[in-house]
Amino acid sequence: MAKTLYDKIWDAHIVSQVGADILLYIDRHLIHEVTTPQAFAGLNDKGRKVRCPEKTVATMDHSISTRSLALDACGPANQLQLQTLLQNCEDHGITLYPVGHQKQGIIHVMAPELGAILPGHTVVCGDSHTATHGAFGALAFGIGTSEVEHVFATQTLRQSKAKNLKVEVKGKLPIGVTAKDIILAIIGELGHAGATGYVIEYCGEAISALSMEERMTICNMSIEGGAKAGLVAPDNTTFEYIKGREKAPQGADWDAAVAYWETLYSDADAQFDRVVTLQAADIKPQVTWGTNPGQVIGVDDAIPAPTDFTDAVTQESASKALKYMALEPGQKLSDIAISHVFIGSCTNSRIEDLRAAASVAQRGNVVENVTAIVVPGSAAVKKQAEAEGLDKIFEAAGFEWRLPGCSMCLGMNDDLLKEGDRCASTSNRNFEGRQGRGARTHLVSPAMAAAAAINGKFTDVRQYEEQV
Amino acid sequence: MTPITVHTGTMVPLDIANIDTDQIIPKQFLTGVTRQGYGKHLFHDWRYLDEHEQVLNPEFNLNKPEYQGASVLITRENFGCGSSREHAPWALMDFGLQVIIAPSFADIFYGNAINNSMLPIRLTDAQMDILFAELAKNDKLMLTVDLNLQLVKCADHEFDFTIAEHHKHNLIKGLDAIGQTLEHADAITEHEKGLADWF
Numbered sequence: 001m002a003k004t005l006y007d008k009i010w011d012a013h014i015v016s017q018v019g020a021d022i023l024l025y026i027d028r029h030l031i032h033e034v035t036t037p038q039a040f041a042g043l044n045d046k047g048r049k050v051r052c053p054e055k056t057v058a059t060m061d062h063s064i065s066t067r068s069l070a071l072d073a074c075g076p077a078n079q080l081q082l083q084t085l086l087q088n089c090e091d092h093g094i095t096l097y098p099v100g101h102q103k104q105g106i107i108h109v110m111a112p113e114l115g116a117i118l119p120g121h122t123v124v125c126g127d128s129h130t131a132t133h134g135a136f137g138a139l140a141f142g143i144g145t146s147e148v149e150h151v152f153a154t155q156t157l158r159q160s161k162a163k164n165l166k167v168e169v170k171g172k173l174p175i176g177v178t179a180k181d182i183i184l185a186i187i188g189e190l191g192h193a194g195a196t197g198y199v200i201e202y203c204g205e206a207i208s209a210l211s212m213e214e215r216m217t218i219c220n221m222s223i224e225g226g227a228k229a230g231l232v233a234p235d236n237t238t239f240e241y242i243k244g245r246e247k248a249p250q251g252a253d254w255d256a257a258v259a260y261w262e263t264l265y266s267d268a269d270a271q272f273d274r275v276v277t278l279q280a281a282d283i284k285p286q287v288t289w290g291t292n293p294g295q296v297i298g299v300d301d302a303i304p305a306p307t308d309f310t311d312a313v314t315q316e317s318a319s320k321a322l323k324y325m326a327l328e329p330g331q332k333l334s335d336i337a338i339s340h341v342f343i344g345s346c347t348n349s350r351i352e353d354l355r356a357a358a359s360v361a362q363r364g365n366v367v368e369n370v371t372a373i374v375v376p377g378s379a380a381v382k383k384q385a386e387a388e389g390l391d392k393i394f395e396a397a398g399f400e401w402r403l404p405g406c407s408m409c410l411g412m413n414d415d416l417l418k419e420g421d422r423c424a425s426t427s428n429r430n431f432e433g434r435q436g437r438g439a440r441t442h443l444v445s446p447a448m449a450a451a452a453a454i455n456g457k458f459t460d461v462r463q464y465e466e467q468v
Numbered sequence: 469m470t471p472i473t474v475h476t477g478t479m480v481p482l483d484i485a486n487i488d489t490d491q492i493i494p495k496q497f498l499t500g501v502t503r504q505g506y507g508k509h510l511f512h513d514w515r516y517l518d519e520h521e522q523v524l525n526p527e528f529n530l531n532k533p534e535y536q537g538a539s540v541l542i543t544r545e546n547f548g549c550g551s552s553r554e555h556a557p558w559a560l561m562d563f564g565l566q567v568i569i570a571p572s573f574a575d576i577f578y579g580n581a582i583n584n585s586m587l588p589i590r591l592t593d594a595q596m597d598i599l600f601a602e603l604a605k606n607d608k609l610m611l612t613v614d615l616n617l618q619l620v621k622c623a624d625h626e627f628d629f630t631i632a633e634h635h636k637h638n639l640i641k642g643l644d645a646i647g648q649t650l651e652h653a654d655a656i657t658e659h660e661k662g663l664a665d666w667f
Contacts, residue, residue: 144580
């Protein structure tokens with residue numbers, strides 16, 4: 001029977017049938033300080049061990065400072081959480097990449113850099129943005145802390161199968177339009193919960209043409225459409241990225257690996273439960289206007305009115321979002337002044353993101369009264385960016401250059417906004433209060449964020465590209 | 469897990485779609501290392517007028533006198549979207565909310581709720597409208613969820629709901645999911661033997 005990529009990975013990981021469900025084997029378990037302390041405690045209480053410490057990758061990312069490498073830099077509660085992770089990893093024989101380590105970083109940035117994520121893997125993490133790793137053709141999804149404990153103890157999860165959704169992006173992407181704009185446009189099309197119960201496979205000419213960094217940006221935000229996971233079929237772009245990395249297969253193993261990976265695609269006649277098609281040529285740089293990622297428009301579109309939506313619940317959501325965001329229907333984005341810019345997060349903090357932002361940043365200076373920070377996704381990204389002189393470009397333009405971490409994406413450290421602040425952010429969530437109580441978040445691409453910083457307002461980056 | 473078969477209680481309404489886990493329990497309360505003590509921070513930004521949680525927002529339903537003691541939250545679609553934080557069901561449970569009824573839930577939240585013996589019940593939009601309307605008429609109205617019969621009973625209404633058989637079984641028996649899976653230890657070992665070293 002013809003299978004989708006998801007079907008193939010699913011079938012290869014069935015340990016046993018349990019009622020209507022299966023036990024799914026987990027190849028990689030990524031962990032960080034926030035969602036694991038209670039899981040380790042549960043394990044310890046029952047005298048259980050971590051079954052496969054060698055399949056577990058640990059780092060510190062959420063609760064850390066981006067100004068200091070000291071574990072106590074963000075107060076005693078954060079420090080205790082970080083020290084708890086240190087102790088738990090030591091007790092259970094798990095390799096930890098702590099703050100200050102040359103391979104530390106946001107878990108979804110550093111794990112691929114290690115070569116720890118391979119096509120055909122199942123990958124879980126107590127973090128909803130685990131979907132990122134679908135870029136490698138791995139089935140990757142976020143889990144809760146009880147499930148983290150379950151994976152520690154059994155290296156499996158009890159799962160029921162999701163449905164298959166194909167999202168095809170046809171044609172070539174216009175100049176100035178990025179992977180972030182593709183995924184925001186897709187979420188705008190599907191709606192904030194439109195993919196709930198599905199695993200998405202992204203395909204089509206515009207997706208195949210993307211780099212691994214760009215594919216990670218796309219898959220990362222699958223959860224923002226409600227999807228269980230997002231996938232891109234592995235190809236030469238994938239293999240080239242993995243080759244030679246620390247944990248990648250070597251020698252004869254490499255050949256065996258590639259031979260297997262080349263079987264990981266959806267069969268031509270595979271059945272999808274649903275298909276959504278977008279034309280790349282129609283996608284513009286995207287900016288969210290509301291308080292969920294589905295509330296998004298093109299940079300030259302006007303802020304919508306609640307009456308533009310059909311059902312009562314969506315109208316009510318729009319009305320509530322406009323009030324929180326202090327926006328009026330019909331307003332132009334180019335008239336909306338921002339106070340902050342955040343370039344970073346597991347969505348957009350990789351080297352290509354920083355290059356794109358720097359190429360815009362070098363055209364001007366951060367305007368007065370705007371605070372702009374750049375937070376590389378990992379120590380490796382930071383090192384590479386500095387080797388290319390990107391840090392100097394940012395600093396010369398008035399951006400702050402920080403240490404790697406999750407930072408202002410969620411503000412578990414001191415990178416927080418105040419009430420009424422308005423931020424152009426390359427992160428993934430524009431929920432009420434996400435970046436600080438009463439703060440307003442607009443999700444954009446790295447180039448759009450840099451353009452907002454040097455203009456003080458949302459600016460269409462396509463004008464810069466056309467000048468080149 | 470605590471076994472749960474039938475739950476009866478009063479309701480509190482939050483007539484808002486897409487309530488996300490950042491709203492249920494904001495990030496500054498995720499630095500804990502235990503599962504306890506999150507209830508006082510539940511819905512922090514909506515519930516309190518100040519950062520130090522000294523001044524209650526009288527407009528927020530959880531603070532209104534008529535809804536004190538409620539153990540059933542009725543709300544709208546896509547409840548629990550966003551972050552995977554299990555602190556969300558921990559906070560709801562610690563506050564005293566045992567049942568959440570909505571047209572739909574985000575996947576990760578739904579699983580997290582079940583794993584904490586909390587009942588996430590899916591009803592249709594039309595059935596939700598009826599619950600909101602009945603509650604508006606009588607704010608002390610009792611609602612009963614019978615997990616065995618898969619029924620929600622309220623006023624003169626009876627609504628059936630679906631739940632996966634194993635979720636129902638585990639909730640009613642209060643079973644330890646890890647213990648159940650470890651009964652398959654041989655199958656797990658067998659699977660591992662079949663994996664290439666490089667994989």
